[in-house]
Amino acid sequence: MGENAVRATFEALFALTDLRQILRETKPTHDLGTEQKKKVREILEKVKRSLDVIERDLNNCQEELSKLGKIVNGIEVREREELFINIHPIQPGGRLTPEAMKALIAYGDGYSTCDWCRKPFRLDKIKRPPIEEFHAELAEFLGMDQARVVPGARRGFQAVVSSLVERGDPVIVSSLAHYTEFLAVEDAGGIVKEVPLNEKNVITADAVARKIEEVKKETGRLPRLIMIDHFDYMLGNEHDVRGIAKVGREYGIPFLYNGAYTIGIMPVNGKEIGADFLVGSGHKSFASPAPSGIVATSNEWAEKIFRTTQMVGDVTRRKFGIKEVEMLGCTLMGANLIGMMASFPAVKERVKHWDEELKKANWLVNEFLKIEGNKVLSEMPRKHTLTKVDTTESFDKVARTHKRRGFFLSDELSARKIVGEFAGATRSWKLNTYGLTWKQVAYLAQAFKDIARKYGIKVLE
Amino acid sequence: MGENAVRATFEALFALTDLRQILRETKPTHDLGTEQKKKVREILEKVKRSLDVIERDLNNCQEELSKLGKIVNGIEVREREELFINIHPIQPGGRLTPEAMKALIAYGDGYSTCDWCRKPFRLDKIKRPPIEEFHAELAEFLGMDQARVVPGARRGFQAVVSSLVERGDPVIVSSLAHYTEFLAVEDAGGIVKEVPLNEKNVITADAVARKIEEVKKETGRLPRLIMIDHFDYMLGNEHDVRGIAKVGREYGIPFLYNGAYTIGIMPVNGKEIGADFLVGSGHKSFASPAPSGIVATSNEWAEKIFRTTQMVGDVTRRKFGIKEVEMLGCTLMGANLIGMMASFPAVKERVKHWDEELKKANWLVNEFLKIEGNKVLSEMPRKHTLTKVDTTESFDKVARTHKRRGFFLSDELSARKIVGEFAGATRSWKLNTYGLTWKQVAYLAQAFKDIARKYGIKVLE
Numbered sequence: 014m015g016e017n018a019v020r021a022t023f024e025a026l027f028a029l030t031d032l033r034q035i036l037r038e039t040k041p042t043h044d045l046g047t048e049q050k051k052k053v054r055e056i057l058e059k060v061k062r063s064l065d066v067i068e069r070d071l072n073n074c075q076e077e078l079s080k081l082g083k084i085v086n087g088i089e090v091r092e093r094e095e096l097f098i099n100i101h102p103i104q105p106g107g108r109l110t111p112e113a114m115k116a117l118i119a120y121g122d123g124y125s126t127c128d129w130c131r132k133p134f135r136l137d138k139i140k141r142p143p144i145e146e147f148h149a150e151l152a153e154f155l156g157m158d159q160a161r162v163v164p165g166a167r168r169g170f171q172a173v174v175s176s177l178v179e180r181g182d183p184v185i186v187s188s189l190a191h192y193t194e195f196l197a198v199e200d201a202g203g204i205v206k207e208v209p210l211n212e213k214n215v216i217t218a219d220a221v222a223r224k225i226e227e228v229k230k231e232t233g234r235l236p237r238l239i240m241i242d243h244f245d246y247m248l249g250n251e252h253d254v255r256g257i258a259k260v261g262r263e264y265g266i267p268f269l270y271n272g273a274y275t276i277g278i279m280p281v282n283g284k285e286i287g288a289d290f291l292v293g294s295g296h297k298s299f300a301s302p303a304p305s306g307i308v309a310t311s312n313e314w315a316e317k318i319f320r321t322t323q324m325v326g327d328v329t330r331r332k333f334g335i336k337e338v339e340m341l342g343c344t345l346m347g348a349n350l351i352g353m354m355a356s357f358p359a360v361k362e363r364v365k366h367w368d369e370e371l372k373k374a375n376w377l378v379n380e381f382l383k384i385e386g387n388k389v390l391s392e393m394p395r396k397h398t399l400t401k402v403d404t405t406e407s408f409d410k411v412a413r414t415h416k417r418r419g420f421f422l423s424d425e426l427s428a429r430k431i432v433g434e435f436a437g438a439t440r441s442w443k444l445n446t447y448g449l450t451w452k453q454v455a456y457l458a459q460a461f462k463d464i465a466r467k468y469g470i471k472v473l474e
Numbered sequence: 475m476g477e478n479a480v481r482a483t484f485e486a487l488f489a490l491t492d493l494r495q496i497l498r499e500t501k502p503t504h505d506l507g508t509e510q511k512k513k514v515r516e517i518l519e520k521v522k523r524s525l526d527v528i529e530r531d532l533n534n535c536q537e538e539l540s541k542l543g544k545i546v547n548g549i550e551v552r553e554r555e556e557l558f559i560n561i562h563p564i565q566p567g568g569r570l571t572p573e574a575m576k577a578l579i580a581y582g583d584g585y586s587t588c589d590w591c592r593k594p595f596r597l598d599k600i601k602r603p604p605i606e607e608f609h610a611e612l613a614e615f616l617g618m619d620q621a622r623v624v625p626g627a628r629r630g631f632q633a634v635v636s637s638l639v640e641r642g643d644p645v646i647v648s649s650l651a652h653y654t655e656f657l658a659v660e661d662a663g664g665i666v667k668e669v670p671l672n673e674k675n676v677i678t679a680d681a682v683a684r685k686i687e688e689v690k691k692e693t694g695r696l697p698r699l700i701m702i703d704h705f706d707y708m709l710g711n712e713h714d715v716r717g718i719a720k721v722g723r724e725y726g727i728p729f730l731y732n733g734a735y736t737i738g739i740m741p742v743n744g745k746e747i748g749a750d751f752l753v754g755s756g757h758k759s760f761a762s763p764a765p766s767g768i769v770a771t772s773n774e775w776a777e778k779i780f781r782t783t784q785m786v787g788d789v790t791r792r793k794f795g796i797k798e799v800e801m802l803g804c805t806l807m808g809a810n811l812i813g814m815m816a817s818f819p820a821v822k823e824r825v826k827h828w829d830e831e832l833k834k835a836n837w838l839v840n841e842f843l844k845i846e847g848n849k850v851l852s853e854m855p856r857k858h859t860l861t862k863v864d865t866t867e868s869f870d871k872v873a874r875t876h877k878r879r880g881f882f883l884s885d886e887l888s889a890r891k892i893v894g895e896f897a898g899a900t901r902s903w904k905l906n907t908y909g910l911t912w913k914q915v916a917y918l919a920q921a922f923k924d925i926a927r928k929y930g931i932k933v934l935e
Contacts, residue, residue, distance in 0.1 A: 015504045022494055025521070027576050029487050032528070034572040036480055036556045038911060041891030043476045045532065053532055057525050060486070064518050067493070071506070071514055084576045085816050087604045091580045093589060095497045107584020111495040115488050115545045117578045117809065119552045123568020123757030123764050128554060128893075143548045164625030164765055167802040175661065188787070192794040196802050199785040200636065207789035296584030296808055303584050303808025304625050304765075324660040326649070328668035333653040341628040341657050347757055347764025348578065349810065355546050430502030432589075450499060 019095040020081045021066035027084075028059040093432060098453050101433030102399050103246070105447035106278050106298035109352065113300055116355035120348045127346065133335045136343035136350070137161060147354045154361060155291055156282030157309035161319065161337075162295075162345040162353060166273045169292035169308035170197035172339035173269055174238065176318050178203040182237040183228045185266075187216050187252065189245035191273065206236060213392055214248055216241060218256025225264055235266055242271040243281075248391040249274070249399035249443075258287030267314065273297050274399065276307060277360050278447060279367040289314050295349065300356035305349045373454045374398040374446045380458035385471040386410070390441060398447040409439040411468045422464070429460040480556040481542045482527035488545075489520040554893060559914050562894030563860050564707070566908035567739050567759035570813065574761055577816035581809045588807065594796045597804035597811070598622060608815045615822060616752050617743030618770035620780065622798075623756075623806040623814060627734045630753035630769035631658035633800035634730055635699065637779050639664040643698040644689045646727075648677050648713065650706035652734065667697060674853055675709055677702055679717025686725055696727055703732040704742075709852040710735070710860035710904075719748030728775065734758050735860065737768060738821050739908060740828040750775050756810065761817035761824075766810045834915045835859040835907045841919035846932040847871070851902060859908040870900040872929045883925070890921040 035049055035056075045053065069076065081090050093099055094108060109117075120126065129141040137148045152160040163169050170193055178184060180202035186194050188207045198205050208216050208224045221239060228236050239261050243254045254270055261268035267289040275281050276293030277300065283291045295305025310318055319337045326332075336342040345353075374395045381387055386406030391397075408422050415421040419437040426434055435442045446454055462472045496514060500506055506514065527540065542551050554560055555569060570578075581587065590602040598609045613621040624630050631654055639645060641663035647655050649668045659666050669677050669685045682700060689697050700722050704715045715731055722729035728750040736742050737754030738761065744752045756766025771779055780798045787793075797803040806814075835856045842848055847867030852858075869883050876882040880898040887895055896903045907915055923933045 018504065019497055022490055022497065023580065026487060026490050026494075026579050029483055029490070030572050030575045030579070033483055033487075033556060033575070036483065037569075040555075040557060040914070041559055041917070043479065050532060053528070057529055060521070060525055064521055067514070068518060071511060084580060084812075085573045085819055087607070088577065088812060088816055089603065091583075091586055091589070094501075094583055095494060096501060098502055101585070101588075104583065104585045104588070108498075109582045109584070111491050112546045114491045114494070114579070114582055116549065117582045117763075118487050118491070118575070119484065119545060121570045121575055121578045121763050121813070122552075122555055122565065123570070123762060123766075124562070124565045125552055126764070127562075127565070128552070131897075142550065146548070164629070164806075165802075168625070171802060188790050190787075192783075192797055193803055195785045195787070195792075195794060196783055196797060196799050199783055200799050200802070205785055205787060207787045209789050301584060302578075302582050302810070303587070304806060304810070305584075322653075322657055322660055324656045324666055326651075326656070326666060326668045328670050329649050331656075333656060336653055336657060338657050338661050341626075341632060341661070342654055345625075345765060349763070349765070351545075351549060352582070355549055358546055436592075453501070456502070 015070060016078055016096060017076065018067045018070040019092050020079050021063040021070070022095075023081060023090050023092070024079075025060045025063035028056045028063070032056045097427075097430050097432040098449065098457055099433040100431060100444040100446065100457065102443035102445045103297055104433065105398070105445050105449075106274075106300070107294075107296040107303065108300060108448060109302065110300045110356045110359045112355040112359060113302070113352040116351040117302060117348045120351040123347060125347050126350060135335050136346060142351060142354065144350065144354070147357065150357070151307065152309055155276065155293075155307070155309045156284040157291055158312040159315045159319065160307060160309035161340055162350055163306045163308055163340070164345055164349075165304035166271070166292050166294035166297070166306040167193035167197065168304075169306050170194055170240065170269070170271075171200065172308055173290050173292070173318055174198055174201045174203065174240075176320070176339055177267065178237050183232055183234070185221060185224055185228070185236045185239040185241075187241050187245060189214075189216070189242065189247045189250075190240070191242065191246050191271070194240055194271070203237065208241075214250050215392065216252040216257070218253050218260050221257050222260045225260070225266065235264060237266070238269060239266050240269040240271060242274065244274040244397045244399070246274065246399075248401050249395070249397035250392045251396045254286050254288070261289070262287065274397065278364060278370070280364045283309060290318070295353050299353060299360055301353040302349045305345055305353055370398050370447055371395060373449065373451060374400065377446050377454050377458055381461055383473040384461060384465040385473070399443060399445045401441060401443050403441045405440045407465065407470050411470070412439040425464045425467070426460065429463070431457060431460055476531060477539055477557060478537065479528045479531040480553050481540050482524040482531070483556075484542060484551050484553070485540075486521045486524035489517045489524070493517045558888075558891050558893040559910065559918055560894040561892060561905040561907065561918065563904035563906045564758055565894060566859070566906050566910075567735075567761070568755075568757040568764070569761060569909060570763065571761045571817045571820045573816040573820060574763070574813040577812040578763060578809045581812040584808060586808050587811060596796050596798075597807060603812060603815065605811065605815070608818065611818070612768065613770055616737065616754075616768070616770045617745040618752055619773040620776045621768055621770035622780065622801055623811055624767045624769055624801070625806055625810070626765035627732070627753050627755035627758070627767040628654035628658065629765075629805075630767050631655055631701065631730070631732075632661065633769055634751050634753070634779055635659055635662045635664065635701075637781070637800055638728065639698050644693055644695070646682060646685055646689070646697045646700040646702075648702050648706060650675075650677070650703065650708045650711075651701070652703065652707050652732070655701055655732070664698065669702075675711050676853065677713040677718070679714050679721050682718045683721045686721070686727070696725060698727070699730060700727055701730040701732060703735065705735040705858045705860070707735065707860075709862050710856070710858035711853045712857045715747050715749070722750070723748065735858065739825060739831070741825045744770060751779070756814050760814060760821055762814040763810045766806055766814055831859050831908055832856060834910065834912060835861065838907050838915050838919055842922055844934040845922060845926040846934070860904060860906045862902060862904050864902045866901045868926065868931050872931070873900040886925045886928070887921065890924070892918060892921055
């Protein structure tokens with residue numbers, strides 16, 4: 014099976030979408046005219062032909078590669094996840110489950126979540142589909158009292174920071190903080206204060222305590238918030254969130270746990286960590302469409318972060334009592350929310366298998382290190398599937414004299430049906446093995462070794 | 475054709491999604507094991523059976539209604555747009571085009587838009603798929619210099635208000651302002667000042683000027699922003715945005731045009747209106763999945779609203795130069811953006827046919843008024859497809875003695891395959907005919923009359 018089956022699958026999906034449109038145009042009686050009947054017959058024939066292609070491909074009958082049309086002018090069909098092993102550093106955790114794909118098919122229309130919206134008219138209170146139940150289960154899953162969905166982790170940072178931080182307030186972040194944390198602080202008028210890394214590129218509790226003292230000395234006041242990534246986006250290193258939470262409590266400074274790289278792929282319990290706020294990303298780690306994210310907190314902090322509107326119209330005296338200011342009322346309507354909900358059972362299951370994901374990541378990294386000159390810049394052994402590697406003394410040596418420069422590596426990888434590396438980079442770059450099967454991981458290791466050998470780089474056996 | 479065809483279509487779409495998952499698990503070689511081959515064969519058989527059901531239904535062969543499973547536990551399949559005429563006030567403009575549905579199928583995975591992200595690493599600069607081009611065309615389509623996509627119109631209000639409004643600043647809004655405008659102002663620490671409606675429930679330029687004078691007198695300063703809906707969400711009345719923009723210019727107060735109910739369904743040109751900011755909604759009026767929205771402005775204001783980050787890390791000296799603070803960097807990644815892009819050609823075409831939509835809306839309303847006691851609360855003739863009606867003297871009279879109370883009307887409508895009314899409401903409620911065919915509008919009018927007659931309400935012929 015291969016490309017023909019993939020393309021035929023998309024063709025069948027798209028043809029059925031065209032059929033769906035005819036059903037929409039002729040509802041509710043569905044009395045089709047002659048033209049419409051003809052169109053339906055053509056669509057059914059098209060799907061049948063696609064099924065034939067899939068079947069022949071399954072039986073390994075070679076045939077010419079079919080050509081796949083565009084969705085509309087300029088927008089190609091994305092077949093990346095069907096055809097390639099994707100080692101992109103930030104994409105694997107957000108790859109959809111089949112359930113989420115079905116949710117997108119069924120709930121794509123704009124306000125699809127609002128069919129059964131009843132008093133008190135707020136997204137997280139809707140009972141059909143079971144959005145209210147999902148919110149309660151999500152909070153429980155995260156070991157927090159309350160949870161909300163937001164359009165991306167960044168909107169979670171924004172909600173918390175905007176609630177706590179006033180102009181000029183210092184906020185503690187990591188020296189490996191994601192840029193969206195910077196922006197959330199800047200938008201609120203605060204100032205980021207970075208905690209230095211230790212020699213292992215890790216943020217320790219001691220370093221946070223020292224930074225707090227430093228800020229206190231410099232500005233005469235305590236930081237308003239500590240915001241630290243459990244695993245950072247640069248190296249995928251683990252930072253001491255439990256120790257940091259403790260330091261926060263000692264100083265009376267709330268702690269925001271940035272779980273963009275953890276929530277949805279490994280077990281995370283906010284209470285056990287001691288976090289005041291958890292922020293997660295749907296499209297990064299929760300097998301959900303973008304933008305989607307999570308902000309969760311304790312009942313104590315919920316009053317502040319999820320405060321309801323107090324504004325009163327001066328003419329009409331209108332009030333919109335139950336709407337939450339930082340959420341801007343309803344947050345993540347439509348397909349994105351239902352996608353998260355549809356993936357949730359699989360997500361709850363997959364976090365239990367994080368150990369296995371780490372085994373695969375460590376195995377891959379060890380194989381990768383058998384190529385002479387290859388280095389790993391992330392901490393070892395790997396505690397995350399995202400890893401930064403350095404190939405300055407291996408692949409980059411080839412790149413220096415290759416006419417395609419660093420793109421030679423991309424060419425070699427994509428010829429082996431591997432994508433997601435940073436195109437052209439042969440010094441330090443990142444890869445992520447999350448969600449690959451053992452067979453795929455083995456294939457990946459073999460591909461790296463084959464490329465090395467092809468260019469005369471030694472490979473240990 | 476009917477329910478069986480709809481269900482069989484979903485079944486086929488879902489079965490092909492399961493096939494897609496097998497292709498993902500077996501990539502890149504697609505060497506299927508015996509079990510997997512068996513599964514693929516079962517899927518192909520399932521799709522074929524579905525095609526048979528559709529074909530038989532097309533030939534009007536009656537058969538028992540098939541049962542459709544859930545997507546996952548608790549999440550039913552949403553068949554509303556395939557089976558029912560949907561008169562929901564806010565849903566019709568956000569109903570997806572088939573192109574957008576295909577985009578969701580192909581680009582559902584979390585970070586699907588980021589495959590070809592290259593320097594300078596910002597969503598609106600990505601060339602493949604043509605996101606940069608879309609942004610330029612979108613600005614042109616709206617008659618503005620620059621446009622960005624955001625997760626919903628509310629995030630557009632937030633970006634503008636957060637950039638302009640300081641604590642205590644007054645902001646002019648309509649007495650029919652949407653609650654998200656209130657929340658955006660509240661979040662920034664501002665205070666809403668409502669403009670009263672005239673006797674026709676319309677916001678005039680004079681009324682805005684009077685309110686500005688009042689605010690000036692009361693607070694000693696000018697409002698920071700005027701934010702008015704072109705058509706409001708309550709009555710679907712048109713407000714004098716051109717006149718209001720002119721008043722804004724005279725006072726030197728910027729004007730935000732709220733196009734949640736216009737951009738994407740009727741022609742809107744910001745320059746011609748004289749607006750400083752346009753805000754639109756993807757899921758309300760742009761045939762796009764939720765959450766999605768648009769904020770557009772002039773080059774002059776872009777410097778402020780789309781200002782890039784100035785924050786510098788105190789330890790690392792890091793700067794994230796090109797990322798825009800109010801956008802929080804990249805805004806609307808993934809399926810939602812590609813959905814908007816895929817719908818864009820159809821949207822550009824459909825705004826040209828707004829007149830025809832108004833003809834249908836006015837025809838429907840006129841038929842509706844033939845039912846004795848029925849009233850229209852919105853301005854007449856209708857300039858929008860969203861209309862507020864009053865049936866206190868017709869359907870509500872029935873409800874008063876009916877054992878199902880106001881739900882009798884919902885029951886009667888849904889028995890006729892019509893949904894989207896506010897369930898249980900028989901006094902004042904809203905309906906929207908946008909996007910219905912003439913045949914569907916005629917069906918709808920007939921249904922209302924049939925229900926009236928059934929309960930002894932007079933209907934003029």
